[in-house]
Each structure stands twice: as C-alpha cells, then as structure tokens.
Amino acid sequence: xxALAERIWPAGRTPGARDAGVLHFIDHLLATxxxxxxxxxxxxxxxxxxxxxxxxxxxFCRLTPAEQDSFLARLEAxxxxxxxxxxxxxxxxxIHTIEGMLSDPKYRGNRDGVGWRGLL
Amino acid sequence: MERHRTTDACVIGLGASGGILxxxxxxxxxxxxxxxxxxxxxxxxxxxxxxxxxELAHFRLGRLRWNEPEVMIYNGGPRMVFPAxxxxxxxxxxxxxxxxxxxxxxxxxxxxxxxxxxxxxxVEDWPLGYGDLEPxxxxxxxxxxxxxxxGANPFEAPRARAxxxxxxxxxxxxxxxxxxxxxxxxxxxxxxxxIATTPGYGHSAFRLPCNDCGRCTFYGCSRHAKGVNLVVxxxxxxATGRLEIRPGCMAVEIxxxxxxxxxxVLYRDAAGHAHEQPARVFISCNNAAxxxxxxxxxxxxxxxxxxxxxxxxxGKNLTFHASAFGYGTFADRELRVGLGPQAAVAxxxxxxxxxxxxxxxxxxxxxxxxxxxxxxxxxxxxxxGTSIGTFxxxxxxxxxxxxxxxxxxxRYYNRYFAVFALCEDLPAESNYVALDSKIRxxxxxxxxxxxxxxxxxxxxMQRFMRRKIEDVLKAAGARHxxxxxxxxxxxxxxxxxxxxxxxxxxxxxxxVDQFGRAHEVPNLFVGGxxxxxxxxxxxxxxxxxxxxxxxxxxIVRLWREGAFAPDA
Numbered sequence: 001x002x003a004l005a006e007r008i009w010p011a012g013r014t015p016g017a018r019d020a021g022v023l024h025f026i027d028h029l030l031a032t033x034x035x036x037x038x039x040x041x042x043x044x045x046x047x048x049x050x051x052x053x054x055x056x057x058x059x060f061c062r063l064t065p066a067e068q069d070s071f072l073a074r075l076e077a078x079x080x081x082x083x084x085x086x087x088x089x090x091x092x093x094x095i096h097t098i099e100g101m102l103s104d105p106k107y108r109g110n111r112d113g114v115g116w117r118g119l120l
Numbered sequence: 121m122e123r124h125r126t127t128d129a130c131v132i133g134l135g136a137s138g139g140i141l142x143x144x145x146x147x148x149x150x151x152x153x154x155x156x157x158x159x160x161x162x163x164x165x166x167x168x169x170x171x172x173x174x175e176l177a178h179f180r181l182g183r184l185r186w187n188e189p190e191v192m193i194y195n196g197g198p199r200m201v202f203p204a205x206x207x208x209x210x211x212x213x214x215x216x217x218x219x220x221x222x223x224x225x226x227x228x229x230x231x232x233x234x235x236x237x238x239x240x241x242x243v244e245d246w247p248l249g250y251g252d253l254e255p256x257x258x259x260x261x262x263x264x265x266x267x268x269x270x271g272a273n274p275f276e277a278p279r280a281r282a283x284x285x286x287x288x289x290x291x292x293x294x295x296x297x298x299x300x301x302x303x304x305x306x307x308x309x310x311x312x313x314x315i316a317t318t319p320g321y322g323h324s325a326f327r328l329p330c331n332d333c334g335r336c337t338f339y340g341c342s343r344h345a346k347g348v349n350l351v352v353x354x355x356x357x358x359a360t361g362r363l364e365i366r367p368g369c370m371a372v373e374i375x376x377x378x379x380x381x382x383x384x385v386l387y388r389d390a391a392g393h394a395h396e397q398p399a400r401v402f403i404s405c406n407n408a409a410x411x412x413x414x415x416x417x418x419x420x421x422x423x424x425x426x427x428x429x430x431x432x433x434x435g436k437n438l439t440f441h442a443s444a445f446g447y448g449t450f451a452d453r454e455l456r457v458g459l460g461p462q463a464a465v466a467x468x469x470x471x472x473x474x475x476x477x478x479x480x481x482x483x484x485x486x487x488x489x490x491x492x493x494x495x496x497x498x499x500x501x502x503x504x505g506t507s508i509g510t511f512x513x514x515x516x517x518x519x520x521x522x523x524x525x526x527x528x529x530x531r532y533y534n535r536y537f538a539v540f541a542l543c544e545d546l547p548a549e550s551n552y553v554a555l556d557s558k559i560r561x562x563x564x565x566x567x568x569x570x571x572x573x574x575x576x577x578x579x580x581m582q583r584f585m586r587r588k589i590e591d592v593l594k595a596a597g598a599r600h601x602x603x604x605x606x607x608x609x610x611x612x613x614x615x616x617x618x619x620x621x622x623x624x625x626x627x628x629x630x631x632v633d634q635f636g637r638a639h640e641v642p643n644l645f646v647g648g649x650x651x652x653x654x655x656x657x658x659x660x661x662x663x664x665x666x667x668x669x670x671x672x673x674x675i676v677r678l679w680r681e682g683a684f685a686p687d688a
Contacts, residue, residue, distance in 0.1 A: 008521040014530065033181055069522065076520070094521050095506055102502040103176040118530035119501055
C-alpha cells in the first residue's frame, strides 16, 4: 500500500506519499470513517499481490518504479484479466492517497503539513 | 412511544425555511416545537478554525450533509446508491450553503404564459407573481444581510430599496472573469450573497465580515459572516421562551385524525426511541425531496396515496437545475481562487428568454453564468485535488496520478478559476421522488428513490452554455481550457431540489396553495423549494427564504383568526 501510494504521489522536488505518511492516513480512516470499505480494500490488496506475482514473478515492492507505473496503468484501465474490480480499487486508493496528502494532519497523513508545501 | 403535550406549531426541519418559520411563529406568540434530524451545533463550534476549515470532515465526509443512501436512476441508467442530493443538515441552516442570493425575475413566475409548455414538460405559471414576493425578498435580504450592488445587473427585477450590505469585493479571479465577460459583450456584476461585508448586524452583533477563508459551501462559517438561521433567526426566537428545539429527531410520519386534519408528528430521536408530538398546525420543511417522502410514507384511510396527495403529484415534477461548467489555467497569475466566497462575479445575459430571442438558441429559457470561482464550488486544495480528474477532466496530456498530476495540482491550484452555468430545468411528471422498494435507510424506513431524465430542452441548453463558457475562458486568456457537462444533475449535487409539492390554485394540479398550505389538509403547510412550480435559472435559496416569511405571516394571521383551534 505504501509503495502504491508512493507511485500515485511520488517524492520529487516536493515530498511524496511515503514522506507524508499516507499509509497511516489510510489505516486510520479504514479503521474509522471508511470502515465500510475494509472488505473491498483487503480484497483489492490480495488481488494486487496475486496478479503482480502472476505477471512479473515478483512482489509489487520489488518492481522498478517504471514497472510499478506500468502495472498500475493496467489497473486503472481495467485491463487485468480475472480482476474486474481493478479500476475501482485503483480509484479508491488514488482518492485516499490525495486525501492523505492534503487533509489536516490530525487524520495521520500530511505529516507536519508537507503535503501542502508545494502549494505555496 | 413518548407522547408530548400539544404545541401550537410543529416545524419539521430547521433549515432555510424551517428556521424562519419556527422563529417567526415563536416571535409572534405561538408555542413551537422544532424537530431537526441533524445535530444542533452551537455557533461557537464553528469559531474553532480546526473545525471550520477541515476539508476532510466537511467536503469528503459531509459533516453538514445528510449522508444516508438514496437510489438515483438518471436517464434510464443503472441504479446508483449513494447520498445523491446534497441535503443540508443541522439546526439553524442552511448551514452549508454558498450564500448566493438572487431574487427571481418577473418572467420566472410566468414561464407558461411567456413560452408555453413544451412536449414532455409540465410547465405552469406560479399562482403568485414577483410583485407578491418583492416585500418578502426585501425582508429576507435585510434579515440575512445580503451584500450586493443594486442596478449592477441590468436584468434584475425592480427593487424597492438597495441591498443592506455593500457588495463583496471582487477578487483577482473574479476580476479576470469580469473583464473577459465584458469584452465578450456581457454585463457582469458582483454576485449578491448573504455574507456579511461590514461588521455587526442588527441583533447579530457577533457577525464579523468575511475574511476570504474560502470555506463557504459545505462549511460552517468561523466568522458567522454567512447568513444562516442559527445566527439570524434563532437567537431572538429562543429568547422568547416559546421555541423548543429537538435535534437528532427525524420525522417518520404525520398522523391525521378522522376528519383528515393533521394531528401529530411521529418521530425517532437519536437513540431510536419513538415519540409523538401533537400540534394545531404543522409545517414540513425537511428538504423538498423529503417533504414528499414524508407525505408518501404518511398513508392513511383518508389519504391512501400519501398525505395531501389527492392530485397524485406529491414527489412529481422534480426539478434539479442542470449545469455546464469549465475551468481555465493561468500560469502567470496568482489568482488564489480558493480564498474568498464562492459568490464572485456573474452575468445574466444568457438567462430568461435571451438565448432564444437574442442569440437564436434552439431552446427555451436560460442560465445564470458565474465565474471566478473555485472548483468544485468550494475552496481548498483537497476539494480541488479530488475533483480534477474525477468529475471533470484534467487537460490533455496530464495524468490522473504520479509526478505529472502532483505537479499540476501544485502549480495550478492558485492559478486557475472555474465558470458555472446554472440552467433552468423544465418540470416533468416523469421526474419524481418516491419510496424505494429495496433499500432501507435510517430507522428501517424506505430510502428515497429519485427517477430523473433530462428534457431535450435541457440538453440543448447545456451544450450551448458549455460553448459559451469555453469562449469566455479563452477570452480571459486561459492556457488550458476544460469544460464539462456533469454526469449527474448539477442541481442535485448543489442541493437544489424543486417541484415535488408544487403550488397552484387548482387542487387537481397542485399540492399546496400560494402560501404553501396543503389543499386537502388545512393545518398542514410546506416550506422549502418543493413548492416551486418552475426552477428559474437562478439559485433557489433567497426565494425559499422569502416564501417562508410569507408563509409565516399567513399562518400567524390564520391562527389569530382561529383557523387552527381544535373545534375549527
């Protein structure tokens, strides 16, 4: 999840999802306000792991960033065989990553406001 | 079941209309019980900036919005289950409104006479005219403190006096839009809004002028600059000692006696306990869609099709407003559109019948065009970042994630503005709200079902307005220009719900009279935009407020004449 979020909002000249703690945001929200999404999330993660290993023979975290991006583009386009909800899962993670970058730090993302720094 | 003592008036819903009705009736000497399904936020809670500026809580999680599932079937598509209408929640609303406050034009009350009724629509004239409502528009503007510049809109209806507050200052994005609109031959003006621009206001001395924080739509105001009943009406009303407010209380039925008069409201409190509140007169103000819902669930021997539904029109003639919108980016200008109210600049040139008469457009009626505003009609980077690439495209070549997306958000959040067309929507009986047969909501009650199809007139208007928006953004010198027609009715997302208990003189063709009194139930009234006959191409709330003051006057007069006495 951490690696996935980092591809959606990567570190560059400004901090990325890992720096901002998006993983902690998603964890916290899934335990609270987004609890109804827990099942879909777990199912999506399991599918991500399974289909990634099937395609590359390696775990998502062991792919190069370019390979990760290529794989995620397939999710976004719904082009993964035997995983019809791939695009939905990707969109859920994409939105939560943006939320984790730009919401108030009290929700455990956007650590110390680093997500807002690039807006100045 | 807890049965309460009889009160003179029971108001269901304490938002835009309910807040006024509960307050005015109490001030005029009636005992009032006000029921509100949402919480009763004390105004001090919004003064805490970490509360009032929290984008996740307000924009994403809908803190001030009704979040129960609703079923929408739009243009014959699949059943969509989500909170489809942006319904205000909370005592003393409309808390989350943008405060944009327009009087309708005279023609907006007479569309049938002026334009006829196209096939598939149910256009009628209103049973009242602009002249009947003018004094009440004045009263609402002065009570809520609407800021505007009289005469700046050459198409506005005649006014007896000026706005009570000077117009909001035009900020950089608004100025850019204004100048482009003027060069394009339109007549732009500062959009009137119920937002304090000068300090202190009548009894609400604690209302401070707007500080441009940009958190209007969807948010409570940290300065109490936004005109809402919480700060306008309720303080004085509560001081009378005649108003009792019960938050967290959702009406589930209006019961009638054997004569067909309303006798009590059955409701559930936050813990789920059942209550009965008898009253002499009832005013249902719980959002246009949910007034119809409440009447439909209130079936009885006397009203087998639902309360006050002899016409069969309860829930029907649902109108939302359609929309088209767009945004433009300006790489070299610090516009900071996320700061400042979402009332910026507008032009009315493409409204009423000017598109057909002056531009040869192939449709009836028109739209208000507003610009210099943030996307999605509220400020904040989170709202912007989760909207762009979701319900409106990013510019070509910009991806929806990754380095390119991040850089676009960072670069352009302070260097863009949006333009919105609010299109008059024609009523049709085939557009309606009803009770869903499958999904259950709070307290096991049937969820709201919404069936809505765009009329061809609407589709033609949206396409026309989209092109006009594109033209204005280009005239402003935008680098990227992206326009869209939304995937669900724009007015549904904006919380503009109209027509579901339409007013009229003929009980066979309407649900309530011009004062909102149900034709078949003499002690039952309706507040809110469900009574609208047609939608106009203008924001509905000032008209809701004006009608509420008029209905309050009527109820008080009838009450004093003994119309609601037990033996009447």
